Amino acid sequence: MTTIQWYPGHMEKAKRQVTEQLKRVDLVIELADARIPLSSRNPMLDTILQDKPRLLVLTKSDMADPESNEKWLQYFKEKGTKTLALNALQNKGEKLIIEKAEEITAPIFEKMKRKGIKARAIRAMILGIPNVGKSTVINRLVGKKTAKTGDKPGITKAQQWLKVGKKMELLDTPGILWPKFEDQLVGFRLAATGAIKDELLDFEEVALFVTGLLKERYPSALKERYSLDTLPGEKRELFEAIARKRGCLQAGGYIDEEKCAEIILRDLRGEKFGRISLETPQDWQQHNEE
Numbered sequence: 001m002t003t004i005q006w007y008p009g010h011m012e013k014a015k016r017q018v019t020e021q022l023k024r025v026d027l028v029i030e031l032a033d034a035r036i037p038l039s040s041r042n043p044m045l046d047t048i049l050q051d052k053p054r055l056l057v058l059t060k061s062d063m064a065d066p067e068s069n070e071k072w073l074q075y076f077k078e079k080g081t082k083t084l085a086l087n088a089l090q091n092k093g094e095k096l097i098i099e100k101a102e103e104i105t106a107p108i109f110e111k112m113k114r115k116g117i118k119a120r121a122i123r124a125m126i127l128g129i130p131n132v133g134k135s136t137v138i139n140r141l142v143g144k145k146t147a148k149t150g151d152k153p154g155i156t157k158a159q160q161w162l163k164v165g166k167k168m169e170l171l172d173t174p175g176i177l178w179p180k181f182e183d184q185l186v187g188f189r190l191a192a193t194g195a196i197k198d199e200l201l202d203f204e205e206v207a208l209f210v211t212g213l214l215k216e217r218y219p220s221a222l223k224e225r226y227s228l229d230t231l232p233g234e235k236r237e238l239f240e241a242i243a244r245k246r247g248c249l250q251a252g253g254y255i256d257e258e259k260c261a262e263i264i265l266r267d268l269r270g271e272k273f274g275r276i277s278l279e280t281p282q283d284w285q286q287h288n289e290e
Helices: 009-024 044-049 068-080 091-115 134-141 184-193 203-217 221-225 235-245 257-269 280-290
Strands: 027-033 054-059 083-085 123-126 158-162 168-173
Touching: 009 123, 009 203, 027 091, 054 068, 054 091, 054 134, 054 280, 068 083, 068 280, 091 123, 091 134, 123 134, 123 280, 134 158, 134 168, 184 203, 184 257, 203 235, 203 257, 221 235, 235 257
Parallel strands: 027 054, 027 123, 054 083, 123 168
Antiparallel strands: 158 168
16 A cells, blocks of 8 residues: 655644644634544644644535444544534534534633633634635635635635634634554545545555445445446456446556546545445444454
């Protein structure tokens, strides 16, 4: 397996800025991708944030497997992590975030009240890895197009304060990835969902990972999408069968591997397989037991 590494200089700067701004905020709103809730959480944040109150928001829950969403919410509840799943298509999401933020920061404002300090808006910092849907969440909270949105990682380059009505002030930050993915499956999951710039990837390896997972967990979706009657046992054979179905052939009948890999990843990101989750709490439990 190829080692996926990506740590541009601006991310080191972003990490330093987050550390500097922490003392100015009451709460950190951490965003993670509902399709890969643990793989899309930056493990460095625990060290950086320490005991700062935190709300975990699972974005893109409408793209994830509904059954998997429930399992993850239960998992985080058992861990004592304040969590909510956000459906980008529903309007109530921003209200839920504000309500949860008020609940989590209530002790802070009670303490301020006892000291005679005048009430003010909640100051929250919003964090998440690239392409987790941060700009979309911010736009919904602020109520207008303030943050740039797109399906490419690394759109937010600098920190900015934004007003969320009268109840919250939001500090936006650039997405921060970590230096190296110790677990290669984490790298593949992030690559599959678009959190890592495509030009840094071996498309074919990531596509093989995706088709292997779909064959194991969502075989009917894979068959339907590529009009396959049966699914070959080997990953490579399955990949080649998809390539032939999609006409990814070069002169002499050779497989155009890059073209086929791009089609598979585009189909995944475009929800052509339906609602798909790329990891479950059980995956991590098994990994920790190994």
